[in-house]
Amino acid sequence: MSTTLVPDRIDAKTWTRFTPGQRFARYTVYFALVLALVVSARSVEIIPEFLWDAPEQMQDLFKRMWPIAWAHYPGGVHDALVETLHIASLGTLFAVIMAIPIGICAANNVVPSKPINYLAKLVLVASRSVNSLVWALLFVGVFGPGALAGTLAIAFRSIGFVGKLIGEALEEVPRGSIEALQATGSPWLSILSKGYWPAVEPAFWSIVLFRWDINVRESAVLGLVGAGGIGLALNAAIDLFQWDRVAMCLFAIFVVVIVAEIVVTQIRKRVL
Amino acid sequence: MSSTAVQPPAPRVAFRTNWWSRAAWIALAIYVVYAMSRLEITWDRFVLGLGNGAKFLDRMFPPHIIQPDSLLKGLTESLEIAFLASALGILISLPIGLFAARNLMPVWATWPARAIIALCRTFHPVIVAIVFVKAVGFGAMAGILALVVASIGFIGKLFAEAIEEISLKQVEAVRASGAPFMSVIAFGVMPQVFGRFVGFATYQLDSNLRNSTMVGIVGAGGIGGTLFSAFQRFDYDFVCAILLCIIGMIMAGEILAQWVRKVFLERGKVDEE
Numbered sequence: 001m002s003t004t005l006v007p008d009r010i011d012a013k014t015w016t017r018f019t020p021g022q023r024f025a026r027y028t029v030y031f032a033l034v035l036a037l038v039v040s041a042r043s044v045e046i047i048p049e050f051l052w053d054a055p056e057q058m059q060d061l062f063k064r065m066w067p068i069a070w071a072h073y074p075g076g077v078h079d080a081l082v083e084t085l086h087i088a089s090l091g092t093l094f095a096v097i098m099a100i101p102i103g104i105c106a107a108n109n110v111v112p113s114k115p116i117n118y119l120a121k122l123v124l125v126a127s128r129s130v131n132s133l134v135w136a137l138l139f140v141g142v143f144g145p146g147a148l149a150g151t152l153a154i155a156f157r158s159i160g161f162v163g164k165l166i167g168e169a170l171e172e173v174p175r176g177s178i179e180a181l182q183a184t185g186s187p188w189l190s191i192l193s194k195g196y197w198p199a200v201e202p203a204f205w206s207i208v209l210f211r212w213d214i215n216v217r218e219s220a221v222l223g224l225v226g227a228g229g230i231g232l233a234l235n236a237a238i239d240l241f242q243w244d245r246v247a248m249c250l251f252a253i254f255v256v257v258i259v260a261e262i263v264v265t266q267i268r269k270r271v272l
Numbered sequence: 273m274s275s276t277a278v279q280p281p282a283p284r285v286a287f288r289t290n291w292w293s294r295a296a297w298i299a300l301a302i303y304v305v306y307a308m309s310r311l312e313i314t315w316d317r318f319v320l321g322l323g324n325g326a327k328f329l330d331r332m333f334p335p336h337i338i339q340p341d342s343l344l345k346g347l348t349e350s351l352e353i354a355f356l357a358s359a360l361g362i363l364i365s366l367p368i369g370l371f372a373a374r375n376l377m378p379v380w381a382t383w384p385a386r387a388i389i390a391l392c393r394t395f396h397p398v399i400v401a402i403v404f405v406k407a408v409g410f411g412a413m414a415g416i417l418a419l420v421v422a423s424i425g426f427i428g429k430l431f432a433e434a435i436e437e438i439s440l441k442q443v444e445a446v447r448a449s450g451a452p453f454m455s456v457i458a459f460g461v462m463p464q465v466f467g468r469f470v471g472f473a474t475y476q477l478d479s480n481l482r483n484s485t486m487v488g489i490v491g492a493g494g495i496g497g498t499l500f501s502a503f504q505r506f507d508y509d510f511v512c513a514i515l516l517c518i519i520g521m522i523m524a525g526e527i528l529a530q531w532v533r534k535v536f537l538e539r540g541k542v543d544e545e
Binding site: 022025026029036037039040041043044045046047050051054057058061082083086087089090093125126129130131133134137138141142143144146147148151217218220221224225228234238250253254257258 | 394
């Protein structure tokens, strides 16, 4: 919360929490917020007839989903699920391999050159600005439908995230051990591997695990645009209105995502 | 230099070989080879794709806006979806987050609230959008509902965590004055978490803006539908134009969110994703 309580005039009788400028800025934000909400609510296209029978439709949907098609799992879902996990893991791995050099270039204390820093940061921002589904669309266009496109989509989307966090972790490394290594005349690579690496190692593993967890979630939808994984099975079931199979796919995704999250939290708790 | 007279103590190895970590690296390498063969990722395919990629890029540039009105409509609809979904999502997630905080609420309240949050967090917004498209039909409403679910999952979780970290002394002080429950929340809890809350809210708005451009792929409104149909018609130059517009909008949103954070927080720092 606001901690700067610097009074403009010490002799002033009344104390105010915010300066007039701060108050004005706050009210501007509130006003803009309300305005944006009102404008959006008035102009957004919602068809009321569709809304009225939504509960009915939902009921119908769940009724069709209900006996979940468990029998569909071994034939149609299992392989796709494993493929999803491979896409997430390989994608994370490729992303890390590409993100490390970019992250290093983005850290000003490791690469003391402003133009290179900015260039690296631009690459990271570009990677993060494009949604993984859009990356998947592009790579499906380039490599054709399949897991390769999905893996690359996950990888390219993750570069920005992993690289940004690696760069920030590197910038927080204390100078002491680095200067000691420089004083011994160690080459550039040794400074990186024996000076920076031990300092950022815990942060690095936690970033990688975190991103893997996110990627498991994201790789489940890539199939909707044809980039492999369980999304393909899901999309096929939806297109054929086989809602019991859709329920099976959703259940499989649910279990995998929950298990991935538990694995990540347990590893973080025990190892890091 | 070295004297043989005194047996030196066992030499201390500065950088001892860590066999466990080497084994782990080898296991990782084996996994990569196995997974790549399973996904049929081969060098040939990659090289073949690069040739395609050149053609693809060639068709994307220069970007060309084929249907300006459809683009504009999609972008505004995405914006509207993001705003409404954030507002509704935040409104709903506040009580749920409060109920999920284990230091204020009894177990019978935290348990269901945590289950709701976990359920909302599990599914990607686009998958949730599919279900809502079936429920409320094609259009912006399905997108709004899908992003509301995503917002509940994210803000509910972070809000609960923020409340669990507060100092209970102030809460106790307010309670000791005989304040009713709502006043305890308003004067004991809210002031302590407001700063972090602004952080989550702006972050969620940003994230909803990103996802609102995507839910259109499954027919839930916004620019995503325009993008996907342009892609299926192989109008790659229009795809490129749409992508540039989306990126521009997201970056503008990020700058705006940063500005709002600066207004409300002294040290505008918020956790990523």
